Amino acid sequence: xxxxxxxxxxxxLKDFILWTLTPKRNPRPRLWVRxxxxxxxxxKGKGSLIxxxxxxxxxxxxxxxxxxxxxxxxxxxxxNGSGNVIIGNSARVGIGSVIIGPVTLGNGSGLSQHVFISGxxxxxxxxxxxxxxxxxxxxPVVIGDEVHxxxxxxxxxxxxxxxxxxxxxxxxxxxxxPPFSVAVGNxxxxxxxxxxxxxxxxxx
Numbered sequence: 001x002x003x004x005x006x007x008x009x010x011x012x013l014k015d016f017i018l019w020t021l022t023p024k025r026n027p028r029p030r031l032w033v034r035x036x037x038x039x040x041x042x043x044k045g046k047g048s049l050i051x052x053x054x055x056x057x058x059x060x061x062x063x064x065x066x067x068x069x070x071x072x073x074x075x076x077x078x079x080n081g082s083g084n085v086i087i088g089n090s091a092r093v094g095i096g097s098v099i100i101g102p103v104t105l106g107n108g109s110g111l112s113q114h115v116f117i118s119g120x121x122x123x124x125x126x127x128x129x130x131x132x133x134x135x136x137x138x139x140p141v142v143i144g145d146e147v148h149x150x151x152x153x154x155x156x157x158x159x160x161x162x163x164x165x166x167x168x169x170x171x172x173x174x175x176x177x178p179p180f181s182v183a184v185g186n187x188x189x190x191x192x193x194x195x196x197x198x199x200x201x202x203x204x
Contacts, residue, residue: 021059027081028057038064045070045089054078058085062101067091082120082138088145102138106145106163117141117155144179153188164194 018024021033029038041060045068050056054076058064062080066072067089075096078085083102092110093099102119105111120138124131139158143149147161150169161167162179172186180194182201192201 021061022081027079028055029059033060042066048072051076057081067107073097082136083140094151102140104140104142106143106147108146109143110148112149112151112153112169114152115149115155116153117143119157121157 020030022029037060038058042058042064044050044066047069048066048071050066050072051074053074054072055078056064057077057079059081063084063086064078064080065085066087069089070087070091072078072087072093073095076093077098079099080101082100084104085099085101086104087093088105088107088109090108091105093105094111094113094115096113097111097115098117099105100118100120103117111117119141120136122131123134123137126134137157141155141157142160143155144161144163144165146164147167149155149167150171152169153167153171153173155161155173159173159176161173161177162181165177165179165181165183167173167177167188168182168184170186171184171188173183173188175187177183177188177190178193180196181190182192183190190204192203194200195202
């Protein structure tokens with residue numbers, strides 16, 4: 001049995017190791033994890049920039065990879081506690097945005113200000129209990145290359161957004177959006193698609 005399997009099978013050992021990484025009621029990595037562990041597990045690409053006033057709550061047991069020449073602006077919150085956070089080359093995460101893994105942001109993609117993306121929901125299937133005590137339903141979010149997501153938008157768990165799609169400001173994306181689309185609204189719906197034969201955006 002590997003050490004990882006042993007941890008998963010022994011609840012007391014698992015609880016102890018989690019306690020060494022993060023306080024129980026404050027789900028962010030302890031200072032020693034941020035200083036001494038994370039630099040050996042996470043990748044920051046050449047020319048990438050993470051501005052100093054962002055809150056990067058990442059743990060060594062999931063990936064946090066930032067591609068070459070990517071930018072994470074001030075007041076951003078990133079958390080990989082529930083799954084990997086992968087930010088592609090030349091991607092940009094706008095001021096005040098929140099990314100909670102598992103989330104993949106493709107090369108050249110951009111989030112405007114205050115975009116919220118989460119790869120999980122709290123389970124609420126047992127109506128006799130508070131949903132905060134029922135665990136998580138994890139469904140990865142995948143955002144393709146050269147996608148732009150407008151300010152104050154929300155992308156929910158399990159959504160895939162195809163390459164070069166434009167999501168209008170204030171949208172709530174609850175379903176997959178195909179590549180080369182313009183989509184807006186709550187719930188978000190496609191209003192235009194790019195016709196590669198005519199080289200024109202066409203209304204749906």
